[in-house]
Amino acid sequence: MRMRFLKRLAVLAALVIPMHAFADDPLKVGFIYVGPIGDHGWSYQHDQGRKALEEHFGDKVQTTYVENVNEGADAERTLRRLAQAGNDVIFATSFGFMNAVARVAKDYPDKVFLHATGYKRAKNLGTYLSVTYEGRYVSGTAAGLVTQSNKIGFIASFPIPEVIRDINATFLAARKVNPDVELKVVWVSTWFDPAKEADAANTLMDQGVDVIIQHTDSPAAMLAAEKRGKWAVGQASDMSHFGPHAHLLSVVDDWAPYYIQTVQDVMDGTWKSEDYWGGIKEGDIKIVGLSDRLTDEQTSKVNDTIEAIRTGKLHPFTGPIYDQAGKLRIKEGEVATHEQLSSMDWYVHGMTATYPQ
Structure with a gap:
């Protein structure tokens, strides 16, 4: 028993x-x-x-x-x-x-x-x-402040919601500080291909772009910008050592x-x-290596943007936000939901690039 x-x-x-x-x-x-x-x-x-x-x-x-x-x-x-x-x-x-x-x-x-x-x-x-769209919003703010040509370039990987919302966040931020900005987009259909990324960066710079932002993974764009005396933003890690002069900032994923x-x-x-x-509040997104070539006023505006996002005073997708065709997507005073952000398949109003098919 x-x-x-x-x-x-x-x-x-x-x-x-x-x-x-x-x-x-x-x-x-x-x-x-x-x-x-x-x-x-x-x-x-x-x-x-x-x-x-x-x-x-x-x-x-x-x-x-x-x-x-x-x-x-x-x-x-x-x-x-x-x-x-x-x-x-x-x-x-x-x-x-x-x-x-x-x-x-x-x-x-x-x-x-x-x-x-x-x-x-x-x-x-x-x-x-x-x-990442929080980091792109900071990048767009900095890019809009430093561009001399009013042309910013974005090297895009694949047309998925993550990339689309990052493009939109970049443009919304840049236009907020510089209403004359145009955002040009080149799609490379890869996450990592240094040769393609370099070609895309040079194509954008040939079109008058003087700030390069990327949603691809190699430092090729930073190296190309350094060679041609333009600005570039580091992706995912601190890329400042690849372009000491070109480096505007890096958006680091921790x-x-x-x-x-x-x-x-x-x-x-x-x-x-x-x-x-x-995001920034949780410490999963970090903005590092902001260039000392910015003026004190420009540096202050970028840091104020980071702090506003960190404290919740600023959400990059706060309405009213219209799409490229003029349709109201996010109502005035409302903040985009996770569902809206997760399914984003449209460019914001003012984008001149053709939406990818």
């Missing part, structure tokens, strides 16, 4: 012990990157977050990563390999991984999946992003706080699927 009772207790204990209750078992965390960790941009910064995770938790975690993964069948195969290898938490760090991670998460309900910049969620699949908190929540058994947005 006593033996049967002890066996039943053992069975019950096995049912309630968390997956990672044993201190000797590290939490295995996998990362999948769309580009190389040496891109000095998006994938590089995610890998810096992975390294910060290791430094914070020490031997309590074991991380692995796969770089240069195409946003198609390769993504699904890679995600499955990470799950089969015993990774307990898997971060998929590019929009194009969305359908793949949704399928794999469904097949591995005991794993936690996080997808950057996407919108598909499940009980074991959450989404997260850095509010993923470390989110990765550390998410893994801690999984360890504590408190993690729940959510759609996380982190």
